[in-house]
Amino acid sequence: MNLRQWSRDLGMGVRFAVTGGREGWVRMVLTAVGVGLGVALLLLTTAVPNVLTARHQREQARTDLTYSEKVPPKGGNTVLVGMADTRWHDKDVRGRFLEPEGARTPLPPGVDRFPAPGEMVVSPALKKLLTSDEGRLLRERLADRITGTIGEPGLIGSHELAFYAGADHLAVREDNSHVVRLTAFGDRHPTPERADPVLIMMTLVVFVALLTPVAVFIAAAVRFGGERRDRRLAALRLVGSDRRMTRRIAAGEALAGALLGLAVGTVFFLIGRQAAGSVEVLGVSIFPSYLNPSLALAVLVAVAVPAAAVGVTLFAMRGVAVEPLGVVRTAKQARRRLWWRLLLPLAGLALLYPMIGKGRSHGDFNEYLVIGGVLLLLVGVSALLPWAVEAVVARLGAGPVSWQLAVRRLQLSSGTAARMVNGIAVAVAGAIALQMLFAGVEGQYTRNTGQDPDRASVEINLSNGSALPAAAREFPRTKGVRAAVAISSGSVGDRRRDPGTTVGITVGDCAALRELARLPSCRDGDVFVVPDPRDEPDDLAFARPGRHGFIDASYSDGVRGREIPWTVPAGVRQVTARKDALQSYVNGLLVTPSALPSGAASTMYHQVYARLDLSVPEADQYVRNTAARVDRLASVWHWTATTESGKYTSLRTGLFVGAVCVLVLIGASLLVSQLEQLRERRKLLSSLVAFGTRRRTLGLSVLWQTAVPVSLGLLLASTVGVALGSVLLKMTDTAVSVEWASVLSMAGAGAGVVLVVTLLSLPPLLRMMRPEGLRTE
Incomplete structure (x- = not known):
């Protein structure tokens, strides 16, 4: 078959779609909306690299650190x-x-x-x-x-x-x-960091897991109105077209919907692009100008979507015999084969297997194997689900009337039911795998800070010593503060310039020093020494009474003139540091304020540690207001027991934002698909109502028709998701653990989306269940 014949047949299908009257236009509009939603999300995704680049460039341009x-x-x-x-x-x-x-x-x-x-x-x-x-x-x-x-x-x-x-x-x-x-804003000496192989692999998995459901939805959308279209194509067989020509004409109709879907998707993208500047998701906001898709990726979307529409239609038409006297679809069909469907996930596992145990210490992950393996496993869900639905519904039997109506409908068109929930199943499988992966490696990107939030809630770093008296006075009186202590830290050396021995010096009143060490007794003017836990003798040697030193001794490449001479007073006592001290590695000299010479405070660093009463609303804000009042350059840090890597946190936030977008797409596409299914069955529903079937029975039958394939899809998605998550954890050299509560929550989220869509489709269903629906032209 030459290209000219293909073009003519596809063109004829496009004309049928455009000139097919009201039915043709409704079918094409539904297809365009379904495809358009997917195209819009694909275009938004192609703009993600530019968003990241633009935000990074803006951040670098204003850098002042x-x-x-x-x-x-x-x-x-x-x-x-x-x-x-x-x-x-x-x-x-x-x-x-x-x-x-x-x-x-x-x-x-x-x-x-x-x-x-x-x-x-x-x-x-x-x-x-x-x-x-x-x-x-x-x-x-x-x-x-x-x-x-x-x-x-x-x-x-x-x-x-x-x-x-x-x-x-x-x-x-x-x-x-x-x-x-x-002399200029901007990072003039950017330091390239070595990329983390695990983070790169996780980024690839996130993109594949989020985009695969979109592709599945687009593939399902191009088949809207398939049953009516196939019956109509039987007329073409009467006028002499052969089977191959009929399939190409059907592909042309799908192509028309896909092309219109590209236009609709572009409009949706432009609307979403403008709306993106007015919303904030999980603390992330952007400007519309950031959302400029890469030209190469945009062209790829423009070519891939129509090509996929043609390919999917030709593939779907294999099992449909369009004959001159009708469509042989309702007869008993050959059972779906399982063997080739199992090959997809098995091939995915084979691609990922060589990277098991690689971790971050054995070089980079092969990005093509990662993308291919994850894609095949997720697509395997889409391939296995129609077989699973067909195999299960064939064994379903007696029950209430609503159940029998639903089961019979599923037995006649199990493929249509599976297509509706394919996207949900793929999305849930990817979500479960990602949840397992992120939960498993979280410990690798979380470190202990050494801070005890029970000892102090916030740490305030002051910019100069002149603010210390006001800070020590104001913070204990601040609303929501239970207790606060002020501590200064510096160093004392044995020589004015380039000292050979340097010992830490910590200054505070007796209450503050008791937060660092166990003191037998204390009054202003006392000096204590805490031996270095690393068994270095400098602290004890320097703490001899009468020893001369210089506070803030300078070095050859430093600023001169700030060295302050000091003599260690008599009566220095040795004490031990508290295990729960406010500062880490307490050692050296602990000095009360009057034991230091005047001017020493200007050479030191000053902190205030405050413990908050968390039952007081806005306690944190009151502390920050006090900090700004006593020192406008003060920085306030909340104490936490652990902290996470910024890149890991950003990737996780990006995953959540992407998941929100995909869930919105899933819901919208499912609603369109559900409306399309109801539209095709309008006359059947009207006939049943005319014969006395209760509307409640029909409503329950529609619910069962959705619940059965969704349950099977979520069960299959959970199985594949756990398998994929386990393999990904093995690849990162992390112990495999499954949090079943999280797995159930992911499946519940998918079921919740389907439930919402089903409820939204009830009003149109009630309107269609009227005897007037039997009228025809």
């Missing part, structure tokens, strides 16, 4: 930047104080002028929050006058909370800890 690089000298092109990040409930607020030092000072991205002291420019989302009643406590913390908004180039998301405030008298420190001096 120098990571302890050497401080540049003050000049006409320098600016002082004070770090003033904070949090509002569960959202980060990025804050910076700006103090220009010359006429050629660089501006941060998104800002057209420097705010004066007492002024600030804010992101649109922060402006909305600060001007609302909800943001009252945050407004107390950010009391400067709002004079403008940060432009899009200075933000990574439409809902990001950020501000730049004007400042004066900022003081830069040698370590660039709270205030930095910059």
